[in-house]
Amino acid sequence: MSKDIRIKKGLNINLIGDAEKTTSKAVLSNVYAINLQDFHGITPKLIVKQGAEVKAGEPLFFNKNVEDMLFVSPVSGELIEVVRGARRRILTLKILADKSQEFVSYAPLSPKSAKAEEVKAMLLKSGCWPFIKQRPYDIIANPSVTPKSIFISAYVTSPMAADLDYALKGKENEIQAAITALGKLTPGKVHVSIGKGGQSIFSKMEGAEIHKVSGPHPAGLVGTQINKIDPINKGEVVWTIAAQDLVIIGELLLTGRYNPERVVALVGSSVKTPKYYTTKIGSEIATFLYASGVNTENFRVINGDVLTGSKTKPDGYLGYYNNTVSVIPEGDDYEFFGWNKPVFNKISSTRALTFSWLQPNKKYDLDTNTNGEHRAFVVTGLYEEVFPMDIYPLQLLKACMVKDLDEMEQLGLYEVAPEDFSLTEFICISKQPHQQIIREGLDLLYKEIG
Amino acid sequence: MSLKNNLHNLKEKYKGKKMAPAFNAIHTFLYAPNETTHSGSHVRAVDDLKRTMNTVIMALVPVLIFGIFNAGYQHYAAVDAANGVVRQASLFGNFLTWENFIMGAWTVLPLVIVSYAVGLAVEFLFAVIKGHEVEEGYLVTGMLVPLIVPVDTPLWMLAVAVVFGVVIGKEVFGGTGMNILNPALTIRAFLFFAYPTWMSGDKVWVHQAVDLAGGPDAISGETILGYLAQGKGAEMSYSVADMFFGFIPGSVGETSTILILLGGLFLIYSKIASWRIMLSAVIGALVMGLIFNGVVDAGWITETSKFYGLMSFAFWQHLIVGGLAFGIVYMATDPVTGAQTNKGKWYYGFFIGFISVLIRVFNPAYPEGVFLAILLMNVFAPTIDHYVVRGNINKRLKRAKNATILPRDGEGKAQELKAETV
Numbered sequence: 001m002s003k004d005i006r007i008k009k010g011l012n013i014n015l016i017g018d019a020e021k022t023t024s025k026a027v028l029s030n031v032y033a034i035n036l037q038d039f040h041g042i043t044p045k046l047i048v049k050q051g052a053e054v055k056a057g058e059p060l061f062f063n064k065n066v067e068d069m070l071f072v073s074p075v076s077g078e079l080i081e082v083v084r085g086a087r088r089r090i091l092t093l094k095i096l097a098d099k100s101q102e103f104v105s106y107a108p109l110s111p112k113s114a115k116a117e118e119v120k121a122m123l124l125k126s127g128c129w130p131f132i133k134q135r136p137y138d139i140i141a142n143p144s145v146t147p148k149s150i151f152i153s154a155y156v157t158s159p160m161a162a163d164l165d166y167a168l169k170g171k172e173n174e175i176q177a178a179i180t181a182l183g184k185l186t187p188g189k190v191h192v193s194i195g196k197g198g199q200s201i202f203s204k205m206e207g208a209e210i211h212k213v214s215g216p217h218p219a220g221l222v223g224t225q226i227n228k229i230d231p232i233n234k235g236e237v238v239w240t241i242a243a244q245d246l247v248i249i250g251e252l253l254l255t256g257r258y259n260p261e262r263v264v265a266l267v268g269s270s271v272k273t274p275k276y277y278t279t280k281i282g283s284e285i286a287t288f289l290y291a292s293g294v295n296t297e298n299f300r301v302i303n304g305d306v307l308t309g310s311k312t313k314p315d316g317y318l319g320y321y322n323n324t325v326s327v328i329p330e331g332d333d334y335e336f337f338g339w340n341k342p343v344f345n346k347i348s349s350t351r352a353l354t355f356s357w358l359q360p361n362k363k364y365d366l367d368t369n370t371n372g373e374h375r376a377f378v379v380t381g382l383y384e385e386v387f388p389m390d391i392y393p394l395q396l397l398k399a400c401m402v403k404d405l406d407e408m409e410q411l412g413l414y415e416v417a418p419e420d421f422s423l424t425e426f427i428c429i430s431k432q433p434h435q436q437i438i439r440e441g442l443d444l445l446y447k448e449i450g
Numbered sequence: 451m452s453l454k455n456n457l458h459n460l461k462e463k464y465k466g467k468k469m470a471p472a473f474n475a476i477h478t479f480l481y482a483p484n485e486t487t488h489s490g491s492h493v494r495a496v497d498d499l500k501r502t503m504n505t506v507i508m509a510l511v512p513v514l515i516f517g518i519f520n521a522g523y524q525h526y527a528a529v530d531a532a533n534g535v536v537r538q539a540s541l542f543g544n545f546l547t548w549e550n551f552i553m554g555a556w557t558v559l560p561l562v563i564v565s566y567a568v569g570l571a572v573e574f575l576f577a578v579i580k581g582h583e584v585e586e587g588y589l590v591t592g593m594l595v596p597l598i599v600p601v602d603t604p605l606w607m608l609a610v611a612v613v614f615g616v617v618i619g620k621e622v623f624g625g626t627g628m629n630i631l632n633p634a635l636t637i638r639a640f641l642f643f644a645y646p647t648w649m650s651g652d653k654v655w656v657h658q659a660v661d662l663a664g665g666p667d668a669i670s671g672e673t674i675l676g677y678l679a680q681g682k683g684a685e686m687s688y689s690v691a692d693m694f695f696g697f698i699p700g701s702v703g704e705t706s707t708i709l710i711l712l713g714g715l716f717l718i719y720s721k722i723a724s725w726r727i728m729l730s731a732v733i734g735a736l737v738m739g740l741i742f743n744g745v746v747d748a749g750w751i752t753e754t755s756k757f758y759g760l761m762s763f764a765f766w767q768h769l770i771v772g773g774l775a776f777g778i779v780y781m782a783t784d785p786v787t788g789a790q791t792n793k794g795k796w797y798y799g800f801f802i803g804f805i806s807v808l809i810r811v812f813n814p815a816y817p818e819g820v821f822l823a824i825l826l827m828n829v830f831a832p833t834i835d836h837y838v839v840r841g842n843i844n845k846r847l848k849r850a851k852n853a854t855i856l857p858r859d860g861e862g863k864a865q866e867l868k869a870e871t872v
Contacts, residue, residue: 013493146856159493187856233846233853300492307491328493331486334454338482339500346496350721352505354496368486372498373478373583376627379502380790381724394790395839410843418490427495429502430627435490 004196005228007215009388011423013159013347014363015306017328019265021166023276024291026264032075032282033317034060034093037310039071039130040439041139041446044090050082057104057127057258060093068143072127074260074282076102092317095282106256111180114253119181123249126258130320131245132182135226135238137446138417138439147239149188149230152179154202154243155195155213157220158305160274162265162323164243165200167276172201174250175243181253182241183207193225202243218388223420227389232415244323264318266292268306268327269365270299279318285325286314294327300368302326307422308435331369339372346371349382349427375430383424391415393424397434400441405448408441418442454481471577475584499626503586505722509713510593510780516709517702518558521601522550524699525657528669536687539697557657558702561596564605568612569595576621587626587633587786588616594634594780597703598773598821599641600654607648611640631828632787635821642816650816652676655699671699674771675810675818678759693770704773714779723783726792727799731778732769734803739765742811760811768807777820778803787828793841794834802827 036044043064048054054073063069073079075097083092109122120143123129134141141147154164168175183190189209194200196214203210211229218224222240232238241249244262251259260281267274272293279288285301302309303319306326310319318325341353347364348354356362383393391412399407418435425434457477464470477483478500487494523545527537539545569592570584577584595612615637620629642649653659656671663670674693677686688698696706704710717723742761745751751761769775782788782802789798802823809819 015493144858146858148854148856188854231849233850235850235855236853237856300486302492306493309492311488311492326492332484334458334481334484336454336481339478339498340504343496348496350497350502350505352497352501352720352722354501356496366493368492369482370485370487370494370498371482371496372494372500373483373485375499375583375585376625378499378587378627378786379722380785380788381726381792381795382721384792390842390845392791392839392842395835410846411839412842412846422491425491426493427497429497429499431494431498433489 005193005211005213005215005219005225007213007219007224007228007388009385010157010216010218011347011349011386011427012157012216012360013307013366013426014361015159015269015328016363016365017268017271017274017326018160019162019267020273020275021163023167023263023278024288026277026279026283026288026291028097029280029283029287030097031080031284032073032077032095032097032280033284034071034074034095034282035317035319036090036092038320039063039140041137041443042069042071044071046082046090048079050079052079053077054079054095055102055104059125059127061090063140066143068124069129069140070125070127071130072104072258074280103257103259106252108256109181109253111177111250111253114181114184116184119184119253122253126252128245128249128252128258131241131249133240135223135232135240135417136414137442138419139446141239142237145237147186147188148232148236150182150186150190150239150241151222151226151229152190152192152202152208152241152243152246153220153222153225154200155193155220155225157215157217158307158324159217160265160267160324160326161220161305162244162263162267162276164202165198167263167265167323168201168244168247171247171250172204174248174254175201175246176205176250177253178241178246178250179205180207181249182239186239191225191229193220193222193229195220215388218386218420218423221419223415223417224388227391227415231390234409234414236414242321242323245321262318262323264288264322265324266327267324268299268302270294270296270327270329281318281320283318285312285316285318289314289325289327296329298330298332299327300330302328306366307426308419329365329367331367333369335369349386370431372429372431374432377430377432379429382427382429386423386427387420389415389420393421396441397421397432397437400437400444403441403444405445408445409449413438413441413445457481458484468578468581471581471583472574475574475577499586500589502722503589505720506590506717506780507593509716510590510597510703512709513597513703513706513713513776514558514562514593516696516706517597518554519545519550520554520696520705521557521657521702522547522553523697524601524655524671525553525669526550528656528659528671529667531671532667532669539692539695541695545697553657557601558596560605561599561601561603561608561702562593564608565595565612566592568609569616572613572616572621576625580625582625585626587620591616591634591637595637598634598638598701598776598781600649601657601702602654602660603641603648607641607645611637611644614640627786629786630832631825632781632784635781635825635828638821639825642821646816650676655701673700673818674698675760678763681756681759683759683763690767690770693767698771700771701773701776704776707770707775710775710779714775717779717783723779724785724788724795724799726795727783727788727802728778730796730799731782731803731806734800734805735768735774735778735807736765736803737800738804738807739763739768742807757811768810772810772818773820774803774806777806777824781821781824782827787831789831789834789838791835791838794831794838797834798827798831801830
């Protein structure tokens with residue numbers, strides 16, 4: 001069964017630096033790292049001490065609030081460093097990889113015959129659970145709550161993001177296994193969204209409701225799809241999983257091993273030859289960044305796509321949830337009369353002497369300049385043009401800023417994640433940090449209401 | 451290159467100091483800043499508030515230039531009229547002349563300069579005291595103010611009004627983006643209520659009319675609305691074309707409907723101003739005009755009534771006289787003080803047009819209702835938005851009645867137990 005979803009509001013951001021469809025194996029990283037900022041809202045409690053030897057898939061720490069939730073090492077090796085920040089908060093765990101890899105092995109689980117409890121226990125102990133996120137609050141799913149349904153987006157509209165149909169090719173079995181198993185965890189449906197018209201490996205998945213989505217970004221964001229398919233009401237919980245993580249979950253179920261291998265797209269205008277690399281979660285980005293080469297000295301490396309990713313460095317590590325690494329030029333330079341001269345080489349949502357509307361398919365080379373200073377909200381009506389959800393974006397942002405819990409709830413904060421506001425943030429004339437505002441709003445609501 | 455580096459070094463030097471906002475305002479005027487993104491989206495669209503405001507100013511420039519010529523033209527036309535010669539306006543014949551331009555520039559440009567100098571001084575002062583950046587809102591306000599006042603407004607009066615408008619109308623609320631009332635209209639309202647004799651009558655719309663009043667060279671020029679309000683519509687010598695092109699007395703920038711129309715189209719096309727507000731305001735004005743025309747046609751109001759002049763005025767001509775067009779295009783569309791939801795904008799605009807014409811007809815002392823109508827709707831805009839947003843909230847609440855809330859682990863058992871004990 002399939003239903004069509006057509007998104008009209010939105011904006012495609014076409015950038016130079018899409019990955020060429022060839023995949024190389026990245027050089028093995030010496031050191032792997034787990035960055036704890038990837039796991040929002042987790043209070044980690046270490047299980048192993050610095051200097052301990054761990055196997056691949058062996059737990060490193062657990063979540064203090066949900067003690068079953070384990071976080072495991074991507075490789076076997078020695079935990080060489082626990083990087084701490086202010087108030088001894090753990091920031092990063094670094095593991096020096098062994099030459100020969102040893103895995104923690106579990107008995108494989110047949111997805112079809114397994115019970116829900118078995119699947120849940122397997123995911124929790126193997127370290128795959130954190131791949132499952134929940135809404136409301138956009139945090140790692142609480143295993144004690146049964147979700148209304150599970151959403152997976154296999155339609156990509158984010159700028160320069162990895163093409164799932166290419167990157168996940170040949171992994172159909174793993175994906176099918178994961179979808180079947182996840183289906184046990186909810187009394188509702190598993191919704192999978194695919195692009196309309198294209199050939200998707202997801203189109204034949206059994207046990208899932210397939211939706212065909214078309215339209216500009218943010219049609220590919222799972223939040224947009226939830227809002228159109230079955231919006232979240234107060235009190236309801238849905239889970240979301242990134243399509244590429246189904247492969248790791250599926251492989252775990254079929255082989256009993258946690259194998260965090262992933263095909264990652266290295267993209268961006270600062271990369272000489274943008275393409276795909278096979279690597280592991282936590283690998284040093286330099287292991288594949290310099291294989292493709294960079295064409296400028298002053299660049300920014302981003303874990304994820306340019307709208308939602310997090311800033312890192314060439315010696316940073318591939319994030320837990322990311323299958324794209326974007327490298328774009330830094331924009332820390334002044335531009336003479338940048339605010340009033342006609343602009344042809346940057347994207348704009350207006351036509352105020354900006355001409356990107358003339359060529360909607362032209363590809364641009366954008367840098368990290370804000371193109372203006374931070375201001376109070378002034379202009380109205382522009383966010384609505386790129387925000388397809390049935391929510392008033394400006395009013396919700398303002399409710400979050402003034403910490404009005406009632407208003408935040410009523411205006412639909414339960415339905416959104418920070419990434420849903422990445423496009424409004426992109427076009428914001430007042431250069432307000434939308435994603436941060438929403439994140440803080442969600443955290444406040446979680447703290448006060450839970 | 452060296453200018454860029456020198457300014458950068460100065461910026462670093464002043465960072466954190468009291469005067470930093472003042473310096474940055476000038477610096478960012480020359481160069482778009484070197485600021486990079488920190489959180490969220492790593493790339494940003496090119497539009498910023500400076501560009502937005504600059505677009506509005508570009509849409510105002512033709513109106514200003516026309517206003518300058520018209521100030522000169524109306525003066526010489528009034529002098530001719532005092533000598534018994536009736537001028538027929540012709541664009542290239544007697545309108546776009548050096549004589550008109552020089553006379554107009556000498557009267558209008560001082561208004562512009564005083565408006566900007568005083569207003570920006572207040573803005574800089576507040577920015578330095580409160581330690582925030584100088585915001586761009588006044589760039590547009592400063593241009594609007596000279597265009598909506600009578601040409602001979604004394605400069606000191608304008609300065610006082612600007613200080614009042616910027617401080618009370620905007621800064622006390624927290625600056626650009628926080629104000630409830632349109633600052634330019636607050637300034638206009640202050641002038642109107644503080645110095646009413648300078649704001650209405652048949653002497654204020656023409657340069658030097660006040661100076662020469664009572665003397666042998668006395669000149670005057672009444673606005674069309676003034677004529678109509680006094681029931682002297684028949685004495686008017688202006689054609690519909692004059693009204694549309696703007697060869698009529700009035701506030702500096704409000705007369706030329708065609709240039710305002712072009713400015714409005716430019717703002718709509720560039721997506722800076724809301725077409726919803728403009729269109730619905732036009733509809734609102736036409737509807738009210740039609741109602742009044744209908745009242746006259748039905749014979750409820752006779753020629754002896756003091757409202758007859760304006761009520762019988764053809765409904766569509768309301769749009770091309772007075773400040774209605776200017777108000778709709780440049781003032782009603784102010785995003786900060788207007789309705790902020792798309793649906794709300796329809797109501798907001800409609801009532802601006804509707805109430806403007808209503809005030810015009812029923813206020814014979816000062817037959818210009820636009821600025822009052824917009825200020826009134828500024829006050830009601832949050833209320834309109836409130837109800838529009840309520841609609842969305844109610845939809846969500848209604849949907850939530852069918853929510854599937856599944857029990858947490860352990861909770862199911864607790865409920866079973868509860869059910870047993872009850």
